[in-house]
Structure formats: C-alpha cells, structure tokens
Amino acid sequence: MQELSAERAALGRASTAGRVAEILRSHITEGRLPPGTRLSEEDIGAALGVSRNTLREAFRLLAHERLLVHEFNRGVFVRRLTVDDVHDLYRFRRLVEGGVLRACPPDVALDDVRRAVEEGESAAADGRWVDVGTANMRFHQSLAALAGSPRVEEAMRHVLAELRLVFHVMAAPQTFHEPYLADNRRILDLLESGDGETAAAALERYLTAAEAQLTEAYAATSG
Amino acid sequence: MQELSAERAALGRASTAGRVAEILRSHITEGRLPPGTRLSEEDIGAALGVSRNTLREAFRLLAHERLLVHEFNRGVFVRRLTVDDVHDLYRFRRLVEGGVLRACPPDVALDDVRRAVEEGESAAADGRWVDVGTANMRFHQSLAALAGSPRVEEAMRHVLAELRLVFHVMAAPQTFHEPYLADNRRILDLLESGDGETAAAALERYLTAAEAQLTEAYAATSG
DNA sequence: AGTGCAGGATTGTTGAACAATCTGTCAATC
C-alpha cells in the first residue's frame, strides 16, 4: 500500500509545459542555447509544436529557476551571468555545502557520495571528460543531499544548473573538473572517518579556488 | 548615473500575471486562503478580471514558490504543509541562518537587524501582536541578508513565506512570536560584540524550540 | 552626428473552443 505512493511521481503525468521546460533546460545547461540567446515565442513554439500560451508557461518556470530572464515586452533570453553572479553562486555553495558537512552526523549514509566519486574517477581514467563533469555535479548534489532536506536539495539543484551556464565560457571545459577529483576523494575519506569539520574546511577552500579560476576565465572573455 | 539603475526595478512595469500572483500571495500568507483551499480558475479569474491563461501563469509562479500545489487535471490548491515539511523548513533555517551567523565578519553592518529588533520590541510594548510577527519575520530575513547574497535572501524569503502557511494553525498566533523577542535582542548583542559563533548556537537552539512548539500545535489539529 | 517619426515585428492579454480528465450520481449486480 504505502510502497505504491512512492511511485506516484513516476506515473509521469507531466504537463506539456513541464516537458517543454525540461527540453529547454537541457538545451540551456548543455550550452546549445548559449547565454544571451533570445528565445522567440513564435519560433520555438513552431519548432516544438506547442502553442504560445503553453510555451509561455514553460518560460515562466525556467525564468523562476533563473535560467532565463524575462524582459517585459522584449522576450526571454538565456541568462548571462555576471561576475557578481558567479561570486554569489559560490558564496551560496560555501554556505550550504560547508554547513551540511559541518552538521553531518558521523553515521550518515555516504553511498551516493561514494558512487559519484568513483564514477568521476573511472570516467577520468577513460578520458570521458564530459562524464567527469557530470559526475562532479552529482558529487556536490549528493553532498547537499546529506542534509536530508528536500528544500536544500532543490536549492542546490538550481544553483548547480545556473553554474552550468558559466562553465561553457572556460577555454577547456572538458578538463575543468579533472583536478578536483582528488579533492572529492579526500572529502569522502574525511567524511567516512567522521571528521566533517575538516571536510567542510577542505571543501570551502577548493570551492574558493574553483571560483577564482572561473572568474579569471570570465574576465578574459567578457572583459 | 549608477544611482538611477537601482530604481529601475521600482519602475513598476509588472505584468498582469505578476500582479495577480502578488495579490494571491498576500491572501495566502495572511491566511485568508487557508491551506487545502482549491483555487478555481474560473472563479478567481472572474473575481480578479483576468483571463484564464493569465491566471494560470500566476498559478505557476506560486506553485514554484511552493505556496500552491498543482495537481494535474484537478487544479491548484493552497499548500497544506505536513509535519515533515515543518521539520524540513526548520532544518533549512538552521543550516542557512546558522551558517550565515557563523561566517559573519565582525565588522558587518547590522542596521537592518537592529531595526527589526527594535520594531518588534516597540510593537510588543503596544500590544500590536500582528506587527510583532512581521517584525520577527523581518529579523530573520535581515539575518539571512547578512550573507550579502541575493540568492540566499531569496531562498530565505520563500522559506519564510512557506512557514506562514503553518503559523495560522497556532492556537494563539498573535503571541506566538512574543517570547522570542528577548532571544532576538540577545543575538543582536552577540553579533555586535563580534561573537558570531555563540550567536549561531543561540539561534539554532531557539529555532529548534520554535519548531517543537509548532509541531506540537500541529499534531493537535491535524492528527 | 543627432533627433523625430513612420512601419513592421514581437510580446501581453483576452476570449472562445474543443479534447482530456475528474467527480458525483444512479442503477445493476453480487
């Protein structure tokens, strides 16, 4: 009985607007719709075969997730992150991810975290750099999940999606995440040994490093 | 020049859907639309004089803020928070507010925090309990603002709006916030003395107390 | 160069329409 209620979500009765939003979301986060692109209601509506009204519902969803910006009477655009945005995103991540690790009970289940670390390592060994990136995302998402809070998870998901907007400005996005694999492993080890405090400190240090690297690359392109 | 750009937002070119969402939001958070209420597209559209399509855009916005739940083919309802939701909201608050205080630099500007504390105290002295509640909300919002992060502020705003959904189940919502005024003052004092660590500990303790009080009242009403 | 003004294009919003789905009723059945 109760087991079934868990599958209710899988019943997949997604609205058209929701599916449209999902399609656009993946196109945006994967860089196929680069920041600044204007999304014409007519063009995209025709391309996806949905009406303007339905499309507008999808736009609102993504605007609320900060992947699109909606300028009144001008249309929606793929968000163009400023350097301030990048700083803010990492400020948010240090606060949330660091706080989660610090408050992490010693007996917490680290299965998902370990899986993400191993997936990243094996992807790097095979040179599958895109997979390294997604594994790294999953690593941080699973760190946030240690809070055991759906709301923390969702906020983290949004922030990581935003960050993807800016990863594409890197000169070599393929290898951007690779140096952090060792840090991920170290943080996992520290968590397994129950030392959340040190893990949090290590994480915050490397987030700051990544932020610096990103803002540097950012200044080079959008000057 | 730059001063003007700050006023751009005040230029008030809000869309109809945005204004409708604002109206509904205030009705919900003030308890005039109690949790569980179904919001008929036709009725509300007629009452506000907007078309169904525009109204649906507003619904989507509020659903994304978790004030409404959207059930496919059944309509939208004012969210009914479960006890798990209450726990999650306070988990979120402890993480964010606590983390902000802990990471608070000693020289941070506390003007907004102080204003909120004083406003609460003077409202309590006059017996204006509703104002005590809003001042308390502003206190916590201004704590989150100490992070200097728009995203943290927004997340906090959403969480506090959600919490309002549940405040109305209290037997005496008027005086619910009153006992916490002294705690607010104490936290402000600790921050002014630069002891963010102790302030964070005090805050987390009293958030846990408030959570217990709320869940208790909750169990009494909704079984 | 800078300003002002058409004209076209796009968005904002509405209203109507139809399909899909839900809800409640009522009879038939065990």
Add this chain to the structure above:
DNA sequence: GATTGACAGATTGTTCAACAATCCTGCACT
C-alpha cells in the same frame, strides 16, 4: 448493504485567433 460500471456535468489542458501595447529598425530631416 457494499461494490462495480456507466453516464452526465464540471473543470482543467491546450490550442487558436485576435487585438492592444510595446519595442526595434530604417529613413528623412536638421
């Protein structure tokens, strides 16, 4: 009496067409 099935009414999901409001572009004019 409780359960099932079918039907009708109501509501939502989605589309379409239309018009108003606004923006953008190009051009004449100074």
